[in-house]
Amino acid sequence: MQKYIGVERVEARPITRGDYNIYRGWQIPADENPADEGYLVKRGDVHENWIPKEIFEKTYAAEDNSPLLATVFDMKSPDYKNRFETEYRQLRIRYEGLKRMCEKWDAGELDFTPTCPRATYDKQMAAMVDYLSVLEIRAYDEGIDLWG
Numbered sequence: 001m002q003k004y005i006g007v008e009r010v011e012a013r014p015i016t017r018g019d020y021n022i023y024r025g026w027q028i029p030a031d032e033n034p035a036d037e038g039y040l041v042k043r044g045d046v047h048e049n050w051i052p053k054e055i056f057e058k059t060y061a062a063e064d065n066s067p068l069l070a071t072v073f074d075m076k077s078p079d080y081k082n083r084f085e086t087e088y089r090q091l092r093i094r095y096e097g098l099k100r101m102c103e104k105w106d107a108g109e110l111d112f113t114p115t116c117p118r119a120t121y122d123k124q125m126a127a128m129v130d131y132l133s134v135l136e137i138r139a140y141d142e143g144i145d146l147w148g
Contacts, residue, residue, distance in 0.1 A: 081144050
């Protein structure tokens with residue numbers, strides 16, 4: 001079979017398997033546990049279903065908790081300018097996250113111990129700044145508004 005990667009925006013709320021069956025007006029099958037935790041998932045106005053909690057939480061993340069994840073839809077755009085803007089936004093999000101981590105490290109406020117030497121992170125940030133600069137030059141040359 002062909003493999004696929006799904007990218008979709010859904011609405012969801014926690015609901016047990018039993019409550020989902022009641023919601024749908026169905027009898028709970030004898031071989032199902034009505035206490036199973038899961039989510040009612042709505043895809044637009046056309047489809048809704050129940051997904052077990054562990055599968056849902058591996059598959060979906062709250063959009064407002066993940067600014068990087070929220071950019072994924074624009075990576076699918078047929079317009080290269082949208083994909084370009086998204087590449088820039090993704091890199092900026094990653095750079096700012098790494099910069100915040102290093103600032104916390106310097107202040108002794110990290111809640112974990114980094115595995116790489118600090119110089120490695122500094123080199124990564126320098127490369128990211130260079131990459132951002134190249135994208136900004138390209139955006140100017142190509143008439144792409146990164147800040148609009």
